[in-house]
């Protein structure tokens with residue numbers, strides 16, 4: 517009976533929920549600089565008329581994290597819903613079909629705007645789940661905790677990491693859901709049980725400047741960087757072999773559940789480079805130079821060149837061996853000295869390496885043995901009318917702060933929206949997807965805490 521009353525309540529209040537989501541989209545939380553407190557205040561306001569206890573933890577300049585919970589008792593089972601409030605910048609607003617902060621709805625079906633997919637829909641749906649459970653006064657033994665965080669788009673140190681190490685630390689977490697968009701259209705919804713790590717390295721080559729009419733007198737730092745770029749693939753020989761947490765055959769099996777049978781899946785896989793690339797990204801680490809700058813004037817040989825190397829690590833792979841391998845490559849294959857800091861006298865030829873950000877991957881080892889996860893998966897199938905599939909996230913999110921260091925290994929990513937529209941121009945969300953996510957979050961919490 518209670519599940520029916522939950523669904524009826526959500527159907528009845530759809531417009532209010534869509535309106536709440538629009539308010540979140542219209543609240544500026546572009547990161548950098550953040551301003552997540554704008555969003556936290558809208559959530560607090562939304563929850564206060566049903567007396568949900570909300571705590572806001574402000575920091576920096578108009579930034580904040582938020583925690584809200586169903587009741588004051590944390591002794592029973594605790595379910596944690598995590599969502600980030602910040603969004604990436606919209607880029608050039610004139611290229612957008614509709615203004616990125618208008619939250620315009622087209623044909624009653626699709627809402628456009630920065631954050632619609634990544635991930636204010638997921639965040640809104642989680643806050644609504646909390647409100648619905650409170651309003652219906654259902655008899656629950658455990659607690660649902662909503663954690664709306666700042667800083668996800670810039671590493672999460674001041675958001676999820678801070679929360680699990682401070683206000684959430686004394687609260688035992690039995691299961692956690694992060695509401696990132698997990699639609700992988702044209703495939704059905706994914707449930708993500710692991711994520712890759714992300715290492716960003718700044719490489720700076722130091723050469724000797726001089727007049728460009730006599731280049732042989734100098735040491736061109738751009739050419740030095742080019743040598744590193746050309747030799748980069750040799751790094752694979754120096755990085756210790758790392759096994760993916762889920763092997764190819766198993767990954768294919770997990771994906772194949774969404775197709776009528778394995779033969780059809782294999783046929784489609786052979787024809788779809790995009791699907792092949794996705795699988796490949798889950799089986800190995802990857803690396804790419806993503807930024808480069810050098811030179812100060814057209815007639816000066818540059819003595820400095822800077823490039824950013826973006827490395828994606830498999831869960832379990834550590835940062836230190838990657839750095840060691842990069843240093844070995846620069847020393848042995850390219851032939852330059854490597855230093856960690858820029859304290860050498862001018863005129864010295866060397867390469868400097870600096871870590872910009874580093875987060876290791878994470879993986880829930882025993883996900884296949886979890887009855888709760890199985891319940892979650894079945895519920896998604898019922899509500900979305902399509903079987904979801906389990907896989908890993910080829911990028912990185914905040915889950916490593918919960919899974920690693922043992923706070924809550926049983927953390928999954930699941931949410932409304934499509935991964936592909938996240939961070940892109942004309943980001944959007946299907947209203948139906950949003951409403952379905954509200955149902956999944958609410959019913960799962962109700963069953964989990966009953």
Ligand SMILES: [Zn+2]
Pocket residue numbers: 600634635668696697
């Ligand atoms: Zn996100």
